[in-house]
Amino acid sequence: MSNLAASADTMNIDAAAARPLASRFLSGLVSRLVIIVPYLWLLVFFLVPFIIVFKISLSQTAIAMPPYVPAFSLEDGISGFFSQLGQMSIDNYLWLTEDALYFNAYVSSIVIAGISTLLTLLVGYPIAYGMARAPANLRPTLLMLVILPFWTSFLIRVYAWIGILKPEGLLNQFLQAIGIIDDPLLIMNTNTAIYIGIVYSYLPFMILPLYAALEKMDYSLIEAAQDLGCPPISAFWKITFPLSLPGVIAGCMLVFIPAVGEFVIPDLLGGSQTLMIGKTLWNEFFNNRDWPVSSAVAVILLLLLIVPIMIFQAAQARAQEQSR
Amino acid sequence: MKSLGSIRREFAPWNDPSATPYIVFENVTKRFGDFTAVNNLSLSIYEKEFFALLGASGCGKSTLLRMLAGFDEPTSGRILLDGQDMRGIPPYRRPVNMMFQSYALFPHMTVEANIGFGLKQEGMPRAQIEQRVAEMLKLVKLEQFSKRKPHQLSGGQRQRVALARSVAKRPKVLLLDEPLGALDKKLREETQFELMDLQQSLGLTFVVVTHDQEEAMTMADRIAILDKGEVMQVATPAEVYEAPISRFVAGFVGNVNMFEGTVAARDDDSVRITGASGAEIVVGNAGEAAAGNAVAFAIRPEKIRVSSRRPEGAANAMEGEVYDLAYLGDMTIYHVRLDDGQVVKASALNSSRAVEEALSWNDRAWISFPPDAGVVLTR
Numbered sequence: 255m256s257n258l259a260a261s262a263d264t265m266n267i268d269a270a271a272a273r274p275l276a277s278r279f280l281s282g283l284v285s286r287l288v289i290i291v292p293y294l295w296l297l298v299f300f301l302v303p304f305i306i307v308f309k310i311s312l313s314q315t316a317i318a319m320p321p322y323v324p325a326f327s328l329e330d331g332i333s334g335f336f337s338q339l340g341q342m343s344i345d346n347y348l349w350l351t352e353d354a355l356y357f358n359a360y361v362s363s364i365v366i367a368g369i370s371t372l373l374t375l376l377v378g379y380p381i382a383y384g385m386a387r388a389p390a391n392l393r394p395t396l397l398m399l400v401i402l403p404f405w406t407s408f409l410i411r412v413y414a415w416i417g418i419l420k421p422e423g424l425l426n427q428f429l430q431a432i433g434i435i436d437d438p439l440l441i442m443n444t445n446t447a448i449y450i451g452i453v454y455s456y457l458p459f460m461i462l463p464l465y466a467a468l469e470k471m472d473y474s475l476i477e478a479a480q481d482l483g484c485p486p487i488s489a490f491w492k493i494t495f496p497l498s499l500p501g502v503i504a505g506c507m508l509v510f511i512p513a514v515g516e517f518v519i520p521d522l523l524g525g526s527q528t529l530m531i532g533k534t535l536w537n538e539f540f541n542n543r544d545w546p547v548s549s550a551v552a553v554i555l556l557l558l559l560i561v562p563i564m565i566f567q568a569a570q571a572r573a574q575e576q577s578r
Numbered sequence: 579m580k581s582l583g584s585i586r587r588e589f590a591p592w593n594d595p596s597a598t599p600y601i602v603f604e605n606v607t608k609r610f611g612d613f614t615a616v617n618n619l620s621l622s623i624y625e626k627e628f629f630a631l632l633g634a635s636g637c638g639k640s641t642l643l644r645m646l647a648g649f650d651e652p653t654s655g656r657i658l659l660d661g662q663d664m665r666g667i668p669p670y671r672r673p674v675n676m677m678f679q680s681y682a683l684f685p686h687m688t689v690e691a692n693i694g695f696g697l698k699q700e701g702m703p704r705a706q707i708e709q710r711v712a713e714m715l716k717l718v719k720l721e722q723f724s725k726r727k728p729h730q731l732s733g734g735q736r737q738r739v740a741l742a743r744s745v746a747k748r749p750k751v752l753l754l755d756e757p758l759g760a761l762d763k764k765l766r767e768e769t770q771f772e773l774m775d776l777q778q779s780l781g782l783t784f785v786v787v788t789h790d791q792e793e794a795m796t797m798a799d800r801i802a803i804l805d806k807g808e809v810m811q812v813a814t815p816a817e818v819y820e821a822p823i824s825r826f827v828a829g830f831v832g833n834v835n836m837f838e839g840t841v842a843a844r845d846d847d848s849v850r851i852t853g854a855s856g857a858e859i860v861v862g863n864a865g866e867a868a869a870g871n872a873v874a875f876a877i878r879p880e881k882i883r884v885s886s887r888r889p890e891g892a893a894n895a896m897e898g899e900v901y902d903l904a905y906l907g908d909m910t911i912y913h914v915r916l917d918d919g920q921v922v923k924a925s926a927l928n929s930s931r932a933v934e935e936a937l938s939w940n941d942r943a944w945i946s947f948p949p950d951a952g953v954v955l956t957r
């Protein structure tokens with residue numbers, strides 16, 4: 255047996271050796287290239303920009319073009335490169351810790367994104383559940399309706415909310431008309447308006463993964479739970495909800511991560527006193543023209559978000575193992 | 579299993595007029611839209627009975643179980659359990675448990691948690707739950723798998739977890755929907771006996787759904803044969819096999835030969851049936867068949883004798899030729915084409931090694947059978 259295997263091995267090697275070297279090299283290259291493509295993509299469109307941003311975050315502002323030093327150039331040769339390297343510092347990061355503004359902006363972003371995510375989950379779960387339990391022939395239509403808003407520009411939809419929420423807007427007109435309130439509700443330029451904006455804008459990102467998780471769940475599990483003496487509400491918490499957790503986590507990550515760095519919604523709906531890191535970054539970049547500090551802000555934001563992304567990936571891996 | 583025979587012989591509450599049935603379906607109809615899945619069905623099942631619902635796929639077996647478990651309500655009619663009308667009682671308050679066709683094990687819970695789920699719902703103290711779960715694990719021989727998740731088990735192991743989970747609460751009635759359907763043949767046969775043991779040792783009432791007639795015959799005290807949502811016959815396996823009441827039942831269970839004809843004369847219990855080709859069959863136990871009735875005479879292959887010469891003194895004998903034959907070792911199956919064209923199946927047990935009158939393809943042959951070897955079917 256082992257002899258046979260050994261001789262088969264030698265035969266393979268012989269056959270391979272007999273092939274022209276060039277063709278072997280080429281076929282190896284092709285198979286390697288297939289694996290390399292996604293890495294190349296990440297390298298060019300993620301890692302390189304990140305390194306550039308990171309490098310800028312270690313530079314100093316300057317009245318120049320681009321507005322920071324050092325701006326590595328090849329003209330100075332190797333020695334110039336090293337002398338410029340010496341000019342880099344972590345001062346900008348230290349600066350972020352010195353001014354409480356940044357810390358508050360990070361915390362406030364995370365709190366606002368967290369609350370918005372929770373609200374989106376509360377709104378999205380019943381919708382996804384209803385869709386998953388709807389007659390099978392109705393589900394594609396319902397899915398279409400969830401995705402439909404994407405066909406209109408995000409910016410326009412957020413502007414539309416101004417028209418709805420402002421003191422003389424549609425909502426207040428309606429509530430006053432039916433006599434629920436006398437004075438208009440002041441929703442615009444508050445955090446409430448931001449929550450509304452984020453929940454509305456990101457709802458599809460919550461619904462889709464929730465729907466996917468709930469739809470593939472076998473309904474006979476609920477029947478089995480009921481059969482064993484479990485009333486429907488308790489069956490929901492013991493069976494349906496735990497089994498939809500991968501969807502819950504995916505949905506929450508898809509909402510939370512972009513919401514932390516959200517700029518448009520707080521800028522348009524939240525008014526001037528809103529503190530969110532996306533706005534801070536915008537101000538540093540465009541108003542103060544302080545590229546290094548805004549780059550440092552971005553790098554810290556990225557590091558903050560890597561934690562939830564890793565939780566997300568762990569959950570995905572676990573879900574995959576379970577669905578085997 | 580060994581002692582089973584003697585207990586079983588005495589168990590026949592359906593023959594006792596004073597016994598009250600435990601489960602009663604009373605004129606139950608179930609419609610889905612304008613499709614009638616169960617049609618005006620009545621059925622009685624007794625306590626501690628092993629009752630099988632046998633029928634082709636789509637005949638409404640699962641629907642019957644689901645109505646008993648409370649997942650579907652009958653469109654009309656009543657279901658009584660221990661004398662109580664079950665209408666409006668939700669599944670979680672019914673003293674029945676179901677083993678699902680798909681097993682429906684909770685994928686996020688361990689084997690242990692799956693089995694203990696119903697007990698926890700009941701509010702049983704933890705120590706007691708642990709004890710009962712251990713007992714159940716032992717019963718289904720899965721002790722060393724208690725901490726596994728369902729996806730880490732084989733099909734047969736999952737089946738046993740599902741079984742353990744459904745009996746853990748000691749329900750009065752256990753409903754089993756094709757419990758062995760997903761197992762391979764060998765495992766299925768072993769598990770049939772395990773189920774029978776379990777039912778005996780726990781003293782439960784089992785209602786099992788199957789489309790496999792052998793399975794129903796092996797396990798059940800009584801079988802209900804269903805077709806298109808209606809009951810065709812309810813009887814013990816032996817009765818169903820030896821005394822089917824209709825052509826459908828005779829044809830559904832086992833192999834059978836049918837001779838269509840008209841009752842020519844009736845004399846006490848015995849009748850003469852004339853076939854289309856003029857051949858006559860004398861039958862001793864004619865049931866309700868009256869002269870002039872169009873009937874079928876049904877006879878099982880093993881009740882027919884095949885010989886090369888006309889047997890002497892046989893009440894019924896017909897000539898033909900051997901059209902096909904299969905030697906299976908323990909027995910030989912003959913297909914004999916009678917002179918009127920009908921092909922008759924006969925099987926002969928090879929009880930001696932000597933092949934005294936070897937019949938071969940295209941040989942002339944006689945088939946014969948006594949007057950009481952088959953039944954006369956009017957339906």
Ligand SMILES: Nc1ncnc2c1ncn2[C@@H]1O[C@H](COP(=O)(O)OP(=O)(O)O)[C@@H](O)[C@H]1O
Nearest residue numbers: 610613615633634635636637638639640641642
């Ligand atoms: N919820 C339902 N809606 C519509 N038709 C159904 C439903 N449940 C069962 N049926 C139909 O009723 C018939 C009987 O189904 P079922 O009881 O599952 O059959 P089986 O005997 O194979 O278990 C089938 O034709 C099936 O299509």
Ligand SMILES: [Mg+2]
Nearest residue numbers: 639640679755
């Ligand atoms: Mg079924």
